Amino acid sequence: MPDPQSVRESHDAGGEHENLVEVNGLKKWFPVQQGFIASLLSRGHIDYVKAVDDVSFTIKRGEVLGLAGESGSGKSTVGRLVLRLLDVTEGQVKVDGVDLGTLKREELRKARSKMQVVFQDPLASLNPRMTVGQAIEHPAQIHLPDTTFEERKELVFELLEAVGMSPPGFFYDKYPHQVSGGQRQRIVLARALITRPELIVADEPIASADVSVQALLLELMIKLKDEFDLTYLFITHDLATTKYICDRIAIMYLGKIVEIGPLDEVFRNPRHPYTRSLLAAVPVPDPRHRRTEPLPHGEIPNPINPPPGCNFHPRCPIAQQGICDSQEPVMLSVTDDEGHLVSCHLRTGAYQHLDPIRTQSN
Amino acid sequence: MTERASTDQRVTVGEPPLKAGEVLYSLRDVSVEYGTRAGPVAAVDGVSLDIRKGEILGLVGESGCGKSTLGKAMLRMITSPGNISSGELWFDGVDLLTLTEKQMRELRGARLGMVFQDPMTSLNPLSKIVDHLTETIMTHEPRVSEAAARDRSAQLIGRLGLREERIDDYPHQFSGGMRQRIMIALALALRADLVIADEPTTALDVIVEAQFLDLLRELRDEFDLTIVLITHNIGVVAEVADRVAVMYAGRMAELAPVNDLFLATKHPYGQGLLRAVPNIELDGTELYQMEGAPPNLLHTPSGCAFHPRCPSVMPICSAHQPSFQPVEWDHYTACWLYESHPDKGKAPDA
Numbered sequence: 001m002p003d004p005q006s007v008r009e010s011h012d013a014g015g016e017h018e019n020l021v022e023v024n025g026l027k028k029w030f031p032v033q034q035g036f037i038a039s040l041l042s043r044g045h046i047d048y049v050k051a052v053d054d055v056s057f058t059i060k061r062g063e064v065l066g067l068a069g070e071s072g073s074g075k076s077t078v079g080r081l082v083l084r085l086l087d088v089t090e091g092q093v094k095v096d097g098v099d100l101g102t103l104k105r106e107e108l109r110k111a112r113s114k115m116q117v118v119f120q121d122p123l124a125s126l127n128p129r130m131t132v133g134q135a136i137e138h139p140a141q142i143h144l145p146d147t148t149f150e151e152r153k154e155l156v157f158e159l160l161e162a163v164g165m166s167p168p169g170f171f172y173d174k175y176p177h178q179v180s181g182g183q184r185q186r187i188v189l190a191r192a193l194i195t196r197p198e199l200i201v202a203d204e205p206i207a208s209a210d211v212s213v214q215a216l217l218l219e220l221m222i223k224l225k226d227e228f229d230l231t232y233l234f235i236t237h238d239l240a241t242t243k244y245i246c247d248r249i250a251i252m253y254l255g256k257i258v259e260i261g262p263l264d265e266v267f268r269n270p271r272h273p274y275t276r277s278l279l280a281a282v283p284v285p286d287p288r289h290r291r292t293e294p295l296p297h298g299e300i301p302n303p304i305n306p307p308p309g310c311n312f313h314p315r316c317p318i319a320q321q322g323i324c325d326s327q328e329p330v331m332l333s334v335t336d337d338e339g340h341l342v343s344c345h346l347r348t349g350a351y352q353h354l355d356p357i358r359t360q361s362n
Numbered sequence: 363m364t365e366r367a368s369t370d371q372r373v374t375v376g377e378p379p380l381k382a383g384e385v386l387y388s389l390r391d392v393s394v395e396y397g398t399r400a401g402p403v404a405a406v407d408g409v410s411l412d413i414r415k416g417e418i419l420g421l422v423g424e425s426g427c428g429k430s431t432l433g434k435a436m437l438r439m440i441t442s443p444g445n446i447s448s449g450e451l452w453f454d455g456v457d458l459l460t461l462t463e464k465q466m467r468e469l470r471g472a473r474l475g476m477v478f479q480d481p482m483t484s485l486n487p488l489s490k491i492v493d494h495l496t497e498t499i500m501t502h503e504p505r506v507s508e509a510a511a512r513d514r515s516a517q518l519i520g521r522l523g524l525r526e527e528r529i530d531d532y533p534h535q536f537s538g539g540m541r542q543r544i545m546i547a548l549a550l551a552l553r554a555d556l557v558i559a560d561e562p563t564t565a566l567d568v569i570v571e572a573q574f575l576d577l578l579r580e581l582r583d584e585f586d587l588t589i590v591l592i593t594h595n596i597g598v599v600a601e602v603a604d605r606v607a608v609m610y611a612g613r614m615a616e617l618a619p620v621n622d623l624f625l626a627t628k629h630p631y632g633q634g635l636l637r638a639v640p641n642i643e644l645d646g647t648e649l650y651q652m653e654g655a656p657p658n659l660l661h662t663p664s665g666c667a668f669h670p671r672c673p674s675v676m677p678i679c680s681a682h683q684p685s686f687q688p689v690e691w692d693h694y695t696a697c698w699l700y701e702s703h704p705d706k707g708k709a710p711d712a
Contacts, residue, residue: 070567180655210424210656211596215638215649237567240597240640244647267642281572283597285639287620295572299537 017097020199020231021059021082026091028052028077032304049303051077053255054091056331061198064225064232066246066263068239070278072300073252075235079201082233083115084108095199113143116192120204122184126176133172136160136191143195159190162227164220182213186220193228203235218244239282243267248339251275254303254311257331261340271334271342273316310345318346320354385452386588387413387436387556392449394428394435397442403659405431405444407612410686413556418582418589420603420620422596424635424656428612433558433592437474438466454555472502475549479561481541485533491519491544492529499551518547522577539570543577550585560592575602596639600624608632611657611667614686618693628695631668666698674699678706 029048052074059065069075080086082093084100093100119125126135136156160168163186176184206214242249250260259272270276280293296315307314313324323345331341332348342348346355394406406428413419423429434440438458451458495515516526522543542562549557563571579602581587599606606623608616616629627633637650654671663670669679678698686696
């Protein structure tokens with residue numbers, strides 16, 4: 001019989017690389033589907049949606065990096081690229097020092113047991129004909145082939161307890177439709193943990209739950225992180241929840257990261273005009289609160305034809321003609337420790353004197 | 363932009379139950395039941411609520427609390443296997459339940475507008491925006507010429523922040539936020555008095571959501587609109603609502619002006635809910651953990667439906683249902699903490 005602590009003691013052998021995830025110059029361009037006639041007329045010219053366009057970041061072991069942005073910003077695509085559920089167009093993803101792009105099929109399959117994913121809708125992630133027990137056990141059949149059924153069942157019981165579904169025997173033979181939405185997401189978390197992963201990509205994991213259940217799931221994710229030594233890439237559109245779980249945060253706009261840094265620093269002193277308006281737009285559950293930043297005009301432009309220069313410039317309240325509309329900004333540090341990077345001509349780099357709102361100087 | 367239609371053409375039947383000058387829509391003891399294989403389920407259970415002229419009333423609660431059903435009931439849009447099993451729906455002096463389906467249809471769209479979460483299900487993908495608007499106008503106001511209806515439509519979508527020439531585009535050519543503006547335009551085309559908006563911003567990104575909420579407030583002032591905003595998002599309600607109604611398990615839990623509801627919450631459910639909402643402006647990083655989950659309406663707990671999750675539960679709470687009554691000026695709640703009863707017995711546990 002396995003040691004009941006087996007799941008928890010999984011990967012203390014790791015830890016060679018301080019950064020569990022390293023993403024460099026990641027790009028994902030999707031070709032735009034054309035009709036037959038259109039493709040003849042365009043003589044082979046293909047348009048691309050630059051869903052992810054030159055994204056770089058790292059996640060330290062044991063850290064939670066939030067990846068936030070509006071719909072169409074490319075945040076979910078980044079998550080899929082990190083797991084290599086999608087092939088990259090350019091750039092590389094290293095997990096624990098290994099470049100996933102260099103792995104063969106079989107090696108990739110093995111590497112994947114260290115990474116798991118949790119999506120928004122647990123009902124869509126669970127097979128309605130598998131019991132809770134079967135669903136959680138299933139990945140172990142693939143990734144832990146040397147275990148017996150009894151050993152796996154013990155693991156499942158242990159994990160059900162860990163995600164707060166007790167007594168485990170009560171839930172083991174239930175089907176997904178027989179438990180509540182919040183419990184389904186707990187099952188998905190338990191299933192993700194059975195392969196003893198180090199990295200969990202959580203794509204809007206609590207977005208479909210009710211407010212009171214969201215708070216419980218967030219708390220559970222924090223508890224599991226400590227208990228199982230996990231590292232999270234936490235993808236969300238809801239900035240308010242990132243505050244409760246993330247150590248660092250990256251803000252995406254039209255396929256690029258525009259600002260990244262320690263969460264407290266970014267929330268307290270957001271530098272990119274987009275980050276500022278995004279933070280200001282979050283509804284605050286306090287009727288006395290008043291918005292302090294103006295909202296940008298319009299909506300995210302079409303990613304097939306992003307604006308030239310800084311792609312936020314048509315909506316930006318401080319954009320400068322001749323600079324922001326023609327030159328592409330790069331990520332530069334705004335503090336001494338290089339932990340807080342911003343991609344804005346007027347907030348970092350050579351054009352800061354043109355910033356019309358010389359904000360709290362740094 | 364447009365003159366309000368004079369009220370004299372409108373049918374007035376019966377006696378309004380309350381001060382007609384102030385209350386636009388009054389629900390009296392409304393229940394909605396759905397027939398299921400396991401027996402009837404009361405999705406809305408004895409709800410009474412007055413909606414005041416010119417206010418934005420936020421109607422909040424978790425999924426399954428009956429807020430959307432209540433919104434549909436207000437428009438008499440409950441379809442089989444559901445039905446409004448009891449109660450009265452007074453709108454501008456008429457009990458809507460006494461109207462024929464034809465009269466109701468004329469009222470809907472004309473004086474009662476609606477905006478739903480997914481505008482694509484409410485817009486015909488094969489019709490241009492202008493056709494939606496002119497058809498609505500001309501159906502309800504047959505004497506208006508097509509050219510005049512077109513002008514009015516163009517002006518309207520201009521007011522809602524869309525370029526007027528886009529009136530000839532099809533629904534799929536607009537983004538989600540723009541489609542919601544078109545839905546509002548449809549409600550305003552006939553100068554609706556009351557708009558019921560069910561999760562209108564739930565599918566929108568935060569910036570577009572904030573833009574839309576600003577617009578709602580402007581329209582309320584400009585067109586003297588009354589808006590019932592149904593949402594699960596507590597933050598949205600805090601931003602725009604004048605008064606807030608909190609529902610739990612098909613019943614009204616609390617109703618108060620927005621400041622009182624947020625800053626002097628009475629019902630333990632509301633208190634817990636507010637502490638469980640992530641607040642980006644607060645420094646704390648702990649969220650309140652409310653026990654349990656909203657109940658299954660097939661087995662609503664006895665007495666106060668919240669009692670199994672309530673931190674202040676008393677013996678009486680599982681035995682008798684508290685009544686929804688004022689506990690302070692203009693502040694209503696249904697909770698035994700604020701109500702006396704011969705069986706109430708000893709002091710609360712908490």
